[in-house]
Every structure is written in C-alpha cells, then in structure tokens.
Amino acid sequence: MSPDLIQLAYLVSAVLFVLGIKSLAHPRRAARGNRLGAIGMAVAVFATLLDRQILSYPVIAAGLVVGAVFGTVLALRVQMTGMPQLVALFNGFGGAASLLVGAATLIVSSDTSPNSVDAQLLTASIATVIIGSITVTGSAVAVGKLSEWLNLGRHSPAITTVNMVLATATIASVVGLVFDPTQHLWLIMMVGATALLGIGLVLPIGGADMPVVIALLNSLSGLAAAGAGFSLDNPLLIIAGSLVGASGLILTQIMCTAMNRTLLGVLFTAVTAGEGADPNDVYEGRVTSTSADEVAMLLDGTQRVAFIPGYGMAVAQAQHAVRDLARQLEARGTEVVFAIHPVAGRMPGHMNVLLAEAEVPYEQLLDMNQANPTFRQTDVVVIIGANDVVNPAARDDPNSPIAGMPILDADQAQTVIVIKRSLSPGFAGIPNPLFAADNTLMLFADGQNALVEINRALSEV
Amino acid sequence: MTLVVAITLFVLAVFLGVELISKVPATLHTPLMSGANAISGITLVGAISTAGTDHSTLTNALAFVAVVTATTNVVGGFLVTHRMLDMFSSRKRQTK
Numbered sequence: 001m002s003p004d005l006i007q008l009a010y011l012v013s014a015v016l017f018v019l020g021i022k023s024l025a026h027p028r029r030a031a032r033g034n035r036l037g038a039i040g041m042a043v044a045v046f047a048t049l050l051d052r053q054i055l056s057y058p059v060i061a062a063g064l065v066v067g068a069v070f071g072t073v074l075a076l077r078v079q080m081t082g083m084p085q086l087v088a089l090f091n092g093f094g095g096a097a098s099l100l101v102g103a104a105t106l107i108v109s110s111d112t113s114p115n116s117v118d119a120q121l122l123t124a125s126i127a128t129v130i131i132g133s134i135t136v137t138g139s140a141v142a143v144g145k146l147s148e149w150l151n152l153g154r155h156s157p158a159i160t161t162v163n164m165v166l167a168t169a170t171i172a173s174v175v176g177l178v179f180d181p182t183q184h185l186w187l188i189m190m191v192g193a194t195a196l197l198g199i200g201l202v203l204p205i206g207g208a209d210m211p212v213v214i215a216l217l218n219s220l221s222g223l224a225a226a227g228a229g230f231s232l233d234n235p236l237l238i239i240a241g242s243l244v245g246a247s248g249l250i251l252t253q254i255m256c257t258a259m260n261r262t263l264l265g266v267l268f269t270a271v272t273a274g275e276g277a278d279p280n281d282v283y284e285g286r287v288t289s290t291s292a293d294e295v296a297m298l299l300d301g302t303q304r305v306a307f308i309p310g311y312g313m314a315v316a317q318a319q320h321a322v323r324d325l326a327r328q329l330e331a332r333g334t335e336v337v338f339a340i341h342p343v344a345g346r347m348p349g350h351m352n353v354l355l356a357e358a359e360v361p362y363e364q365l366l367d368m369n370q371a372n373p374t375f376r377q378t379d380v381v382v383i384i385g386a387n388d389v390v391n392p393a394a395r396d397d398p399n400s401p402i403a404g405m406p407i408l409d410a411d412q413a414q415t416v417i418v419i420k421r422s423l424s425p426g427f428a429g430i431p432n433p434l435f436a437a438d439n440t441l442m443l444f445a446d447g448q449n450a451l452v453e454i455n456r457a458l459s460e461v
Numbered sequence: 462m463t464l465v466v467a468i469t470l471f472v473l474a475v476f477l478g479v480e481l482i483s484k485v486p487a488t489l490h491t492p493l494m495s496g497a498n499a500i501s502g503i504t505l506v507g508a509i510s511t512a513g514t515d516h517s518t519l520t521n522a523l524a525f526v527a528v529v530t531a532t533t534n535v536v537g538g539f540l541v542t543h544r545m546l547d548m549f550s551s552r553k554r555q556t557k
Binding site: 017018020021022024025027031033034035037038040041044045048049051055056059060062063064067070071072074075076078083086087090091093094096098103104105107108111112120214215218221222224225226229230232233234235236237238239240241243244246247248249250254340347348350352353357362365367 | 475487498500505507510511519520526531538539
C-alpha cells in the first residue's frame with residue numbers, strides 16, 4: 001500500500017473514532033458507537049500491516065494472537081463488580097505499549113544515526129516513556145487498591161520526599177538522554193525512576209478518590225499514545241491519543257467537582273480526617289435501629305421510594321436484590337427511582353453499570369441534579385452502603401471537612417432507611433448526622449441479606 | 462509531517478475531544494471510559510510499525526511485548542465495552 005493510501009486509511013479510521021466517541025454519549029446509539037470505534041481500529045491495523053516498510057511479520061503475528069486471546073479472556077471473564085479493576089488494568093496495558101513503542105523508537109533511531117537523533121523524536125520519545133511508565137505502575141497500584149489486596153499507603157511527608165527524589169532522578173536521566181541519546185543506561189534509569197514514581201503517586205491516594213485516579217490514568221494512557229504519535233510521526237496516533245486524553249481529563253474534572261476537591265488536592269493531600277464533630281456527640285442516644293419486617297411495613301403502600309446505592313452495594317453484590325425489591329414495589333403501585341451520586345463507587349458511572357447488569361431500567365436512574373428536587377416528595381429513601389455522599393454536614397456545617405461537597409439531599413425525604421453494617425465512618429472519617437436524624441431508621445445488616453429479608457417480608461404484608 | 466502540523470493536529474483533537482465528551486450523561490461514564498480506553502490502544506499501530514522494522518533483537522522484543530499489551534488493550538477494551546452496552550440496551554427492549 002502506498003504511503004498516501006495508508007494516510008487516507010488513517011483518516012477514515014480517525015473519522016470512525018470521532019463518530020464512535022460521539023455516539024457513546026447517547027444511550028441509544030452507544031453500542032453502535034463502540035462498533036464504529038472497533039471498525040476504525042481494524043482499518044488502522046490492516047492499513048499498517050500492508051505498509052511496504054514492514055519487513056518482518058512473525059513477531060507481529062505472534063503478538064497479535066497472544067494479545068487477542070488474552071484480551072478476550074479478560075473481557076469475557078470479568079464480573080461487573082470487577083469492572084473498575086479491569087478498566088484500570090487496560091489503562092496500564094495501553095500505557096505499557098506506548099512506553100515500549102517510545103523506548104524502541106528511540107533505540108532504533110540512536111542506533112541508526114548515533115550522531116544526529118532527531119530533536120522531535122527524542123523529545124516525544126522521552127515524554128512518551130515518562131507518561132507511559134507512570135501510567136503502567138500507577139494503574140497496577142490502582143488495580144491492587146480496587147481489588148482490596150493493597151490497602152496501605154497514606155499521604156505522608158516521607159512519601160512526598162521519596163517522590164521528590166524520584167522526580168529529580170527522572171529529570172537527571174532526561175538531561176543525560178538529551179546529551180547522549182545512545183546511552184541506554186539513561187533510558188533504563190528514566191523508566192525505573194518514573195515507574196517507581198507512578199507507584200509513589202498513586203499509593204497514598206484513598207479508595208474513595210479512585211474515580212479521579214482511574215479517569216486521570218485513562219487520560220494519561222491517551223496522552224502516551226499521542227506522544228508515541230509525535231515520535232513516530234504518525235497523525236492517527238496523535239489524533240486518537242489526544243481525543244482519549246481530553247475525554248479522560250473531562251471525566252477527571254467532573255469527578256473532582258462532584259467531590260468539591262481539586263485535582264492537586266486529590267493527588268497530594270489527604271482528606272483532613274476526623275476534624276468533624278465527635279461521633280459520640282452526634283450519635284449518643286439518637287440512633288434508632290429497625291428490622292426488615294418494620295421496613296417492609298413502612299414501604300407498603302408508599303407513593304414514591306428512592307434508592308441511593310453506594311460502594312457498599314457493590315461490595316455486598318446487592319444489585320440484584322435491590323432490583324427484586326424495586327420490582328415488587330412497582331408491582332404494588334409505588335414509583336421507584338435510583339438516585340446516583342457522581343462519585344458513588346470506585347469509578348465514574350460504577351453504580352449505573354451494576355444496576356444495568358441487574359436490568360434496572362435506564363429511566364429509573366437519576367443523577368444528582370435530577371434527584372435532589374424530588375426528595376421532599378419522596379416517602380421513603382433507602383440508602384444502601386452510601387455514607388459521605390448523603391452527609392448533610394457537607395451542606396449545613398461550614399466547618400465540616402467535606403463542607404461544600406455536593407450531596408444527595410436524602411434527609412429531606414419523609415423517612416430515611418440506612419442499610420449499613422455499623423456506624424463506622426465513611427472515607428472522610430467523620431460522623432454522619434443523617435444517621436441520628438429523627439426521620440432516620442438504621443438497619444444494621446449486610447446489604448444483600450437485608451434487601452432479601454425486606455423483600456420477603458414485604459411479600460407477606 | 463512537520464512538528465507544527467503535528468502540534469496543530471494535537472491541539473485540534475483535544476478541543477474536539479472536549480466537545481464530544483462534555484455532554485455525556487453520568488450513566489454512560491463507565492462504558493465511555495472503557496471505550497475511550499480501547500481507542501487509546503491505537504498505539505498498536507505504532508507497535509506494529511516498530512516491530513516491522515526488524516531492527517535488532519532488543520527492539521524486536523520490546524515491540525513484541527508492545528504488540529501484545531496494545532492488542533490486549535484494544536480487543537479486551539472493545540469487547541468489555543460491548544458487554545456493558547449490551548446490558549444497557551437489552552434492558553430497554555424489556556421495558557418497551
């Protein structure tokens with residue numbers, strides 16, 4: 001295939017990506033959008049394979065087969081509750097590929113013309129390697145944190161110092177590479193330092209801030225691909241990479257706004273935990289607990305019920321149980337909605353995916369702005385494993401550590417039922433006055449068991 | 462392609478990306494992210510051309526791993542997005 005034909009194929013592919021992403025924004029067209037993206041990718045890959053500059057196919061063919069099998073297995077085996085980990089893992093794979101392409105391009109160029117490595121290629125390869133490497137290890141740490149087997153790390157002066165040292169080492173290796181691009185030791189040092197930096201940056205970030213981290217890593221994997229495009233002089237990589245980079249940045253921004261935090265705040269400072277009111281003052285003698293039978297009685301004959309899911313619902317795998325309860329309520333003539341906070345769960349849209357898996361109709365899922373004006377007309381709110389996102393202190397107490405964070409105004413409903421294992425604080429580490437409110441009943445139980453019990457009790461009412 | 466042209470493409474594509482994503486409803490944030498993630502696997506094209514140069518054992522090894530990881534990203538990303546979106550649309554058929 002001639003270079004011009006390949007470039008034209010790349011244009012087709014870029015257009016398909018744009019149309020694909022555009023369609024992903026609409027519920028009805030999203031599946032088609034994803035197919036358009038996949039077709040665009042196939043066009044790009046075939047055009048590249050037909051490039052006359054490709055001298056050897058065995059390595060490529062082997063890589064394609066292994067990767068396709070691996071990707072298919074991962075994608076088909078994942079549980080919907082494991083989706084945040086998988087997205088983080090794929091981000092890491094994308095970052096790894098860009099890192100390797102950047103490094104290999106630099107090595108090829110410095111081998112073939114040791115005395116005159118192109119400045120654009122050098123700059124772009126260095127940027128690609130740095131971004132790619134941070135994405136790889138940052139994603140690996142995120143996967144560990146999301147699957148809950150990596151539960152250490154807090155923001156501390158020590159880790160900040162380590163990160164500063166690593167950043168300095170990165171800068172030193174960049175300077176070394178600029179002066180002598182043929183010296184592979186600098187490249188190895190750069191990969192090593194940035195890989196450790198990726199760990200050091202993500203390790204101290206807490207679980208509830210993971211939606212921001214995943215969105216940011218998503219953006220970085222796109223930017224790394226764009227960087228590889230600059231070093232290979234490939235327009236399609238630049239276009240597709242920066243599209244993804246921009247989309248990740250916007251999601252990052254949306255997540256930060258939903259927590260009333262800045263990106264720098266999420267990355268470098270801890271939530272000032274425990275500076276709110278004393279839990280004993282808030283809860284002492286004011287918490288009313290309830291039983292599944294009592295909740296069923298309350299739900300019987302209601303006009304409108306709103307469920308508020310949080311990360312606890314994902315942990316308890318309670319999405320099917322809540323769907324069953326919602327269906328029974330609907331069958332009894334109750335209007336049912338789900339109010340979803342933007343940062344509920346561990347990645348953007350996490351709750352929506354779980355409820356979609358349980359076949360909850362799209363129309364019943366309300367975002368924060370749609371849900372908040374309706375709570376005053378809601379008879380019963382059922383909160384399943386959510387805490388900070390319904391804490392009225394964020395709205396009412398200017399001294400609260402989470403003051404100003406937009407919340408779901410669940411406290412405005414007639415009756416609030418909170419299904420939760422204990423009164424333990426959420427991620428912000430502060431007590432929740434909602435649990436002690438006069439119109440709140442606490443159902444201390446595992447989310448799934450509690451919902452099954454309520455559902456059974458309701459069918460007997 | 463000159464550097465200026467490359468930068469032009471980059472800047473325009475960022476603006477396009479911002480325009481495309483800004484109005485996505487929160488419900489679709491996860492499939493959007495995993496779909497976009499699959500597209501970022503476009504670096505596969507770079508991996509293929511690097512592997513195709515057959516320069517040295519070292520670069521071949523690097524490029525091989527790059528092709529594997531990028532293909533995993535692409536195939537897995539599109540497939541899992543498809544699975545998710547399938548759930549969203551099968552629901553719609555039932556409610557109608």
